[in-house]
Amino acid sequence: MSSPSMNAQRRDAGQPSVIKSKSIPRKQRKATPQHPSVYRMTSKRKERTSEKSFERMPPEIILRIFSYLDPGSLFCIGLVNKHFQELSNSNFMWYQFYIRDCMKKKKAGREGRAIHDLGVQERPKGYWRNAFFKETAGLNVNKWRTKLKRIDPYSGLPRHTEDVIRSLCITWEITVTDGRGRRSTFEQSHASFSGTAVFVFWGAVTWPPFNQLTSLELHGVLRVPLDCPAPYRPCWKSVMSKIKLQGDHCEVCVSDKIVKMLYVGQGVTLGFWKDQWEIAFIMVNLHNHRLVERSLHASISPRPAAGVSALFDDVDPEYGLHGYAAYIELHDTVRVIMSDRFSQLFCRRDQICDGYLPLEVISENNRSSNTYLVGDVSLPWRTEALHGTIKDCCMINLTVTDEAKQPFWCVSAPVVMTKASQDTVSYDFGGEGFSILYRDSEGRVEMRLKQMDYKEQYFVVNLVIYIAVAKVNKHFGRDY
Structure with a gap:
């Protein structure tokens, strides 16, 4: 016969031993760790529950909470979802911001109270928000x-x-x-x-x-x-x-x-x-x-304002050919190299050639109108890591005004100074000759310069502005 101890050993060999929890003190017990995905699912459920509970709140309570926000936070919370966007566009709250901003600028008063009496909510949705944005941004059209x-x-x-x-x-x-x-x-x-x-x-x-x-x-x-x-x-x-x-x-x-x-x-x-x-x-x-x-x-405005055209004048036979003025400026990113204004520019009808009206600004025969460039012609550039300077390059700003002193042709673009291919003989300027040219669909600019031998200085000895005849005809209603 087998003894009870032998039967116990056989049972232990066939089954794993189980230790009862009663034999281990409570202080030594360890909680069984859960899988990380369980925590993620629990946290997501809590977030979804909190979001749903917040969205299920009555709109009046949500608006009451939103009323404690500043304009920037109120605008940003409207980007969360469509429900918050609709509530954050409340005319009443944005009207309060608008009136408060106007009070700071001393523009509110009777006008603001009158608008309030008419009913803030009668305005289209988002009206006072846009009005506040324009007021805060300083977009007062009449002022500027x-x-x-x-x-x-x-x-x-x-x-x-x-x-x-x-x-x-x-x-x-x-x-x-x-x-x-x-x-x-x-x-x-x-x-x-x-x-x-x-x-x-x-x-x-x-x-x-x-x-x-x-x-x-x-x-x-x-x-x-x-x-x-x-x-x-x-x-x-x-x-x-x-x-x-x-x-x-x-x-x-x-x-x-x-x-x-x-x-x-x-x-x-x-x-x-x-x-x-x-x-x-x-x-x-x-x-x-x-x-x-x-x-x-x-x-x-939804569209840019259209340009102003001159009225037709049938009394003046040369209308559109005289009364021009030009302001020309050469500059780099830091300083102005040359700036000058020239008035009483004109062109005779027989001078129109190749579809252009030549306006002679500086002539070699007229020494009194010569102007000069201050310093070297160069254009500095800079990136995040490197910087340098491009020589013989600058920016030209040209403004040609008509007889009514309205801007007629405006240019702002880079130009390059190159050595003149055919240098003219000049007894006043003995240095090398250079030229600066600009061209677009509305006209071109031709400038000739002379460099002084004993100074690093350039004198403009010839400057002609050519304006397209099609542009003149369209502006003045002519048929040159």
Whole structure:
């Protein structure tokens, strides 16, 4: 017969031993760890439950909670979902912000109370939010248009353009599109102002390959100064120009040991690393003529204002051929190299040739009108890692006004100074001859210079502005 101890050993050999929990003190017990996915599922369930419970709240309670938010937080919470977007557009809350902002600027009072009496909720949804954004951004059209009416008699352009742009915090962006339709947007690196133009630079970004790009768009941007991250701030964007990058391009303007530049029109210049077509930087020159309106037209009106055409004058047989004035400025990104104004420019009917009206600004026979360039002609550039200077290159800003002192032809683009192919003999200037040329669909500029032998100085000995006859006929209603 087997003993009880032997039977116990057999049972133990056939089954695993089980230790009862009673034999282990409670202090020494360890909780059985759960799988990490269990925690994730639990946390997600809690988040979904909290979200659903918050969304199930009555709209009155949610609006009451939203009323404690500042404008920036209220705008950002509208980006969470459609339900919050609808509630965050409450006319009542945004009206309170609007009135509070007006009170700070001392513009509220009886007018605000009268509007409140008429009923805030009767306005379309989002009305007071947009009104608050425009008020906060300083988009008071009458105010800055009145400021831009003060014209500088020397340049013929508004004298407070820079002040208005800085007060409105206007910036510019570039959007490039590749062959697959993918769009990339880049904010400006910095901007500098001259008397007649704004020089905007993009240099601290990584651009897509140039051979894959099909178009480039320049936008004027006005952001509302809310207390929220810059990418989420509401803004107005206006398409100022759109340039196709496929097909033939202009020739390379000029280059140095590191980069080469290509002008693609409408004031836009692309800089490439030498011996390859990778974009290093982009420069944009914007003429001050109607610059504020062009940068903001999407926010003030659906379309930009049309140009003003002169009225037909059948009394003057030479109408449209005289009374012109020109203000020309050569500059780099930092300083002005040359600036001068010339008036009483005219062209006789028999001087019209090859579809152009020549306006002789500086003539070799008239020594009194000679002007000169101050310093070297060069254009500095800078990227995030490198910087340099391209010699014999600068920017030209030209403003031609008509007899009514209205801007008639405006140019803002890079130009290159080259050695003159046919140098003329001059007894007053014995140095080498150089030329600066500019051309577009509306006209061209031809400038000849002489370098002094004993000084690093250039004198302009000849300057002629050619205006397309088609442009003159369209503006003045003539048929030259």
